[in-house]
Amino acid sequence: DTNDIGFMAVKLATEAAGESLKDGAAVSLAPGIYFRVELCGITGHKQLAADSGIVIKPSEAVAVGAAMVRVFNEHGDRTDRKKARLKYLIDKWGVEKFLAEAQKKLAFPLVKFPLAQCVKRPASIKHGHVGVYRQSQPGKNYIGVVIPVGVMSTKQMRRVADLAQNYGSGNLRLTPWQNLLLPDVPDGFVETVKRQLVRIGFYHEATNILGGLVACTGNTGCKWAATDTKGQAVALGAHLNQRLRLDHPINIHLTGCPNSCAQHYVGDIGLQGVKVNVGGESVEGYNVVFGGGVGAEAGIGKQVFTGISFDELPTLLERVLKTYLAQRAPHETFAAFTRRHEVKQLQEMFSQ
Ligand code: SF4
Incomplete structure (x- = not known):
């Protein structure tokens, strides 16, 4: 919703045909997970992102993002802080021209596909990641940790990293709400990790006021x-x-x-x-x-x-x-x- 270029996960339940932006040919899309590309979120200028009409495979996201950033670098106005955002280039060009320019920088076709035929991800639950949640992988959990306004000392960072290394898979994820997710914690370690988090000075639960x-x-x-x-x-x-x-x-x-x-x-x-x-x-x-x-x-x-x-x-x-x-x-x-x-x-x- 809020970014210049956004990738929104969707599912295709059955095989479907999209249209290549490169040459208009039909492109077969196998059932599975894709990203829809959203453009021009700039909430400080009171605009939310809009669907661009394009689906891409997750493996194409980096190349598509890079192509779009290059188009913006070459044609956007970066001399004026107030206009140095993708919205202003697309206001001038329209989405079609922007996508056509991005397509020129890609070796694979961008694929047009109707949003209505995609299965959207479930609506997110507000503050929903704070606490302990089971993952789809059997026996694994992720723990959503509240980091007040996203501020951590280096000592706290090292200790959280140790927790991820010792009890999870060594991964940590950051959320837009300035909180942190500690994934892949086996059932038997959940209580230990919760206790350790409190010792470090973080919370694994929050009130409806402090969680966001x-x-x-x-x-x-x-x-x-x-x-x-x-x-x-x-x-x-x-x-x-x-x-x-x-x-x-x-x-x-x-x-x-x-x-x-x-x-x-x-x-x-x-x-x-x-x-x-x-x-x-x-x-x-x-x-x-x-x-x-x-x-x-x-x-x-x-x-x-x-x-x-x-x-x-x-x-x-x-x-x-x-x-x-x-x-x-x-x-x-x-x-x-x-x-x-x-x-x-x-x-x-x-x-x-
Ligand atoms: S981080 Fe700086 S530039 Fe960004 S909103 Fe805050 S004060 Fe403004």
């Missing part, structure tokens, strides 16, 4: 940042977690500037760092966006509050979530609740 708390680098490491996103995310998460319990998971994304590395427009709560004038003094604060989402809940959030100082933010969001809990329809998610109200209504409701 994401922050970009912020002003401790990025020159563009207006705010200390990671430090403030941890403080904000702790404040809300002490005062609230939610029965639906929410994602909270803090990003330090409009570049939106933490994708604030697709968080249930998105926060974009800004400088705020308080009594003549410039302090750190946020523009506040509600109602974004990805996957089955895909949508761009809407900005409801502008320039809230960080001092005020935790109490504002506590009030927002308590109001949502009090006024929502039964089982209504925060995204659904905020999407069915206009900005003005939300401002009034949350300001009382």
